[in-house]
Amino acid sequence: MLFRDWDSLQNILVVGVMAYVVLIVFLRVSGKRTLSKMNAFDLIVTVALGSTLATVLLAKEVALAEGVLAFALLIGLQFAVTWSSVRVRWVRRLATGEPKMLLYDGQLLPAALMTSRVTEDEIRAAIRSAGVDSLSSVCAVVLETDGSFSVVKSSENGNGSSLVDVDGPQRFPGPIDR
Incomplete structure (x- = not known):
C-alpha cells in the first residue's frame, strides 16, 4: 500500500x-x-x-x-x-568494561590481541595515526572502552600513571581504587 x-x-x-x-x-x-x-x-x-x-x-x-x-x-x-x-x-x-592493553614497551601482547579480536595491522595503523614510526617508541597501545585506540608514547620523564586502570602488564602500578 x-x-x-x-x-x-x-x-x-x-x-x-x-x-x-x-x-x-x-x-x-x-x-x-x-x-x-x-x-x-x-x-x-x-x-x-x-x-x-x-x-x-x-x-x-x-x-x-x-x-x-x-x-x-x-x-x-x-x-x-x-x-x-x-x-x-x-x-x-x-556498564563500560575496562580498557585493555594490547602493546606494552614496544611488544605486542598476542593473548590480549586475540581476546580483544584486534589484529596487528590495526595496532600498527593506530600507531601510524598517532604520528609514530616505530613500535619501540611506544610505551603502550590501549583498547579503550569506546572501541578507540590510545597510543602512549615512550617518555623518559613519564611514570606510567595513565596506565594504572588498564588491564595488562604494568611497569608502574599506582594506587588503584578497586
Missing part, C-alpha cells in the same frame, strides 16, 4: 515534531554524558531511544505521552547508571 490517508500523514508530522522536540529537550537536560563518545552501554541506550522514537512515530496504538514516558525512563536509567558508575567501581566496570 502506497498511501492510506491524509490523517495518518498528519499524525506522523505532528507527533514526529513533538516527539523530536521532547527528545532533544530531554537529551539536553540529561547532560553531555548522554551525547558523549559511545561505549557499548551508551550505544544500547541510543538504539533504544531511536527505536522508541520510531515506534511513537509509526505505531498508532502508542500515544505520544507513552513515548515521552519511555524517553524519560531510558534517559533516567542512563543517568542513574552513569551517576553510579562515577561513584562505584563495579558499576563502572559492569
Whole structure:
C-alpha cells in the first residue's frame, strides 16, 4: 500500500515534531554524558531511544505521552547508571568494561590481541595515526572502552600513571581504587 490517508500523514508530522522536540529537550537536560563518545552501554541506550522514537512515530496504538514516558525512563536509567558508575567501581566496570592493553614497551601482547579480536595491522595503523614510526617508541597501545585506540608514547620523564586502570602488564602500578 502506497498511501492510506491524509490523517495518518498528519499524525506522523505532528507527533514526529513533538516527539523530536521532547527528545532533544530531554537529551539536553540529561547532560553531555548522554551525547558523549559511545561505549557499548551508551550505544544500547541510543538504539533504544531511536527505536522508541520510531515506534511513537509509526505505531498508532502508542500515544505520544507513552513515548515521552519511555524517553524519560531510558534517559533516567542512563543517568542513574552513569551517576553510579562515577561513584562505584563495579558499576563502572559492569556498564563500560575496562580498557585493555594490547602493546606494552614496544611488544605486542598476542593473548590480549586475540581476546580483544584486534589484529596487528590495526595496532600498527593506530600507531601510524598517532604520528609514530616505530613500535619501540611506544610505551603502550590501549583498547579503550569506546572501541578507540590510545597510543602512549615512550617518555623518559613519564611514570606510567595513565596506565594504572588498564588491564595488562604494568611497569608502574599506582594506587588503584578497586
